[in-house]
Amino acid sequence: MLDALIQGILLGGYYAILAAGLSLMFGVVRFINLAHGDLAIFGAYLVLFAVEVLGLSPWVAVAAVVPVMALLGWVLQATLFARTTRGGFLLPLLTTFGLGAVLQNGMFGLFGSDTRSLGNHIGNLSWASWQLPFGISVGQLPVITFAVAVTVLGTLQLVLSFSKLGRAIRATSSDPEAAELSGIDARAVHRAAAAIAVALAGLAGAFLAMRALINPYAGPAQLIFAFEAVVIGGIGSLWGTLIGGIVLGVAQSFGATISAQGFQLAGHLVFLGVLGVRLYLAHRRNLGGWRSVLRLPIPPPKPVPPLQSATSEGQS
Amino acid sequence: MNTYRVERWTRSGRVTVGAAAAALLMLALLPVLASGLVIDKLTTLFIYVLLAVMWNLLAGYAGLVSVGQQAFFGVGGYLALRLVDAGMAPYLALLVGAAGAGIAAIPISTFALRLRGGEFAIAMWVIAEVLRIVVMFDPLVQGETGTSLLALNALDPELRRNLTYWLGLGSVALMLSATFWLLRSRIGATAQAIRDDEEAAASIGIDVMRIKQIIFVLAAFGCALAGTIWLASAITFLPRTNFGVQWTVFMLFMVLVGGLKTFEGPIVGAVLFFLLQEIFGDFGVWYLTGLGAIAVGFALYLPDGLWGTWRQRTGIDLLSGGFMLRWPLSEANDE
Numbered sequence: 017m018l019d020a021l022i023q024g025i026l027l028g029g030y031y032a033i034l035a036a037g038l039s040l041m042f043g044v045v046r047f048i049n050l051a052h053g054d055l056a057i058f059g060a061y062l063v064l065f066a067v068e069v070l071g072l073s074p075w076v077a078v079a080a081v082v083p084v085m086a087l088l089g090w091v092l093q094a095t096l097f098a099r100t101t102r103g104g105f106l107l108p109l110l111t112t113f114g115l116g117a118v119l120q121n122g123m124f125g126l127f128g129s130d131t132r133s134l135g136n137h138i139g140n141l142s143w144a145s146w147q148l149p150f151g152i153s154v155g156q157l158p159v160i161t162f163a164v165a166v167t168v169l170g171t172l173q174l175v176l177s178f179s180k181l182g183r184a185i186r187a188t189s190s191d192p193e194a195a196e197l198s199g200i201d202a203r204a205v206h207r208a209a210a211a212i213a214v215a216l217a218g219l220a221g222a223f224l225a226m227r228a229l230i231n232p233y234a235g236p237a238q239l240i241f242a243f244e245a246v247v248i249g250g251i252g253s254l255w256g257t258l259i260g261g262i263v264l265g266v267a268q269s270f271g272a273t274i275s276a277q278g279f280q281l282a283g284h285l286v287f288l289g290v291l292g293v294r295l296y297l298a299h300r301r302n303l304g305g306w307r308s309v310l311r312l313p314i315p316p317p318k319p320v321p322p323l324q325s326a327t328s329e330g331q332s
Numbered sequence: 333m334n335t336y337r338v339e340r341w342t343r344s345g346r347v348t349v350g351a352a353a354a355a356l357l358m359l360a361l362l363p364v365l366a367s368g369l370v371i372d373k374l375t376t377l378f379i380y381v382l383l384a385v386m387w388n389l390l391a392g393y394a395g396l397v398s399v400g401q402q403a404f405f406g407v408g409g410y411l412a413l414r415l416v417d418a419g420m421a422p423y424l425a426l427l428v429g430a431a432g433a434g435i436a437a438i439p440i441s442t443f444a445l446r447l448r449g450g451e452f453a454i455a456m457w458v459i460a461e462v463l464r465i466v467v468m469f470d471p472l473v474q475g476e477t478g479t480s481l482l483a484l485n486a487l488d489p490e491l492r493r494n495l496t497y498w499l500g501l502g503s504v505a506l507m508l509s510a511t512f513w514l515l516r517s518r519i520g521a522t523a524q525a526i527r528d529d530e531e532a533a534a535s536i537g538i539d540v541m542r543i544k545q546i547i548f549v550l551a552a553f554g555c556a557l558a559g560t561i562w563l564a565s566a567i568t569f570l571p572r573t574n575f576g577v578q579w580t581v582f583m584l585f586m587v588l589v590g591g592l593k594t595f596e597g598p599i600v601g602a603v604l605f606f607l608l609q610e611i612f613g614d615f616g617v618w619y620l621t622g623l624g625a626i627a628v629g630f631a632l633y634l635p636d637g638l639w640g641t642w643r644q645r646t647g648i649d650l651l652s653g654g655f656m657l658r659w660p661l662s663e664a665n666d667e
């Protein structure tokens with residue numbers, strides 16, 4: 017029982033790394049990247065490639081892949097995402113979902129369908145553990161993952177709070193137009209946020225591949241877990257993703273003790289439960305819907321787009 | 333002289349409906365002439381058309397991007413299996429199972445429809461996953477192994493093929509008519525108002541929740557029908573396939589390529605997807621990669637899809653959902 021609890025908490029570290037990027041994108045660029053999980057898996061495959069083909073040591077490979085993923089995020093934002101976010105809320109969802117399909121099948125084509133793992137490249141780290149008092153043992157890899165998560169979130173917090181980029185990101189996320197009026201290039205901020213988000217996805221993917229087996233179609237499940245962690249912890253909150261990740265990890269860890277399917281099911285049910293309570297609270301408060309319950313800034317009213325279907329048909 | 337006439341049926345609209353009725357009659361009689369292979373292929377096409385039209389109804393007209401429509405596809409099939417197991421006649425069970433999935437959509441809608449945009453999309457995905465896992469707990473389904481609708485094997489294969497075909501054709505005819513009627517009704521107009529600006533729609537007294545609910549349940553029923561027809565033609569029920577997210581990838585492709593927010597677009601998209609599947613399906617993953625890339629390309633550069641672009645260029649609209657205002661003068665020119 018205690019074992020499951022500790023494992024669950026440590027698993028939360030992995031989810032926090034994965035979810036922080038998703039949350040950042042949602043907070044700053046204002047769309048949910050449905051390819052986030054697939055990008056994480058892509059990062060993992062890049063690390064595997066660097067280790068198995070280029071012969072780098074695993075940690076060097078991770079250090080090399082993270083900047084590559086950041087570049088990928090920058091390019092994706094500059095080419096794909098910026099274009100779609102101009103076209104309303106439908107297009108980003110459709111585009112990133114399509115991008116996910118491209119990534120999954122492309123990875124299948126490039127790397128094959130076999131499940132892979134970094135586990136056999138990191139020596140005894142994948143199974144080694146530390147003994148604590150009272151006969152508790154904790155895996156070294158989960159502890160390292162958790163420590164990295166705390167470091168990453170702490171660094172991100174410092175960057176957001178004190179650096180120029182951080183100020184620009186916060187300004188853009190609360191009001192893009194006002195930020196632009198103050199001389200901030202919102203598009204550059206969006207690209208920076210996407211670079212950080214995709215880099216974090218890649219880092220999370222690398223940790224996933226060390227701990228577990230991955231395959232090209234593992235991304236969607238990771239996206240769902242990341243999103244669940246974000247919602248449980250509270251959208252837009254950096255440390256909330258860690259709390260959300262821990263809650264999700266503990267739920268899954270306990271679910272797994274009941275049955276193999278229970279791992280996923282318990283996480284989903286906790287997520288739906290939290291969401292249900294949130295919606296109920298929002299309903300009760302009846303103050304501007306659930307954005308206010310999640311303490312999200314309420315977006316400025318959108319200009320009314322010209323009616324398309326109804327009127328253009330009228331011209332025929 | 334400033335009087336004009338509101339016209340709902342254009343000449344092209346009347347011709348199209350007539351042609352559609354004639355096509356329906358011909359297709360209904362087709363099993364007499366065509367080979368079994370053709371009938372099987374057309375049944376698959378009907379499933380695609382159903383899925384595309386339902387997804388467009390949801391995303392294009394109500395602005396609800398769901399990544400979890402496979403939930404209803406799978407639940408419809410599962411309920412049909414359960415009903416057959418309880419002794420119901422197979423083809424009746426397919427219909428009742430789909431209706432059951434439509435009813436199951438009602439409680440789901442009260443929850444999911446309170447979410448917006450991407451949150452709705454992923455919450456639907458989670459719901460589909462939960463339903464898949466719960467269904468896999470049922471001993472009848474045997475977890476990953478899945479099961480088969482063996483009762484259908486008792487029928488003569490020829491008869492079974494034709495019955496499934498007619499079920500597919502009937503479902504397509506029913507759901508297309510229902511969608512067309514819905515979109516021309518007040519509900520269609522209000523749904524589009526909600527899609528374009530929910531707050532504004534609510535502020536002029538539209539019951540946002542109720543309108544979304546009607547469309548959501550109808551779309552769920554349509555996807556469930558597609559799921560039961562799929563079950564009838566494939567016989568096997570594999571939770572990971574029937575609840576697979578690939579169905580939503582297909583729907584996305586068909587609707588984006590054909591034309592989001594148009595009535596005819598998804599049908600065009602479904603036919604195109606069907607042809608691509610026939611020609612390139614053997615290329616496996618690279619074919620699927622290409623599908624995703626084409627969908628992204630359409631979303632970026634041709635968001636109105638093939639049909640929407642064609643309509644803009646030519647001004648030709650086969651089935652209009654809108655209102656035509658005709659001056660007496662232009663009417664005289666028209667006749």
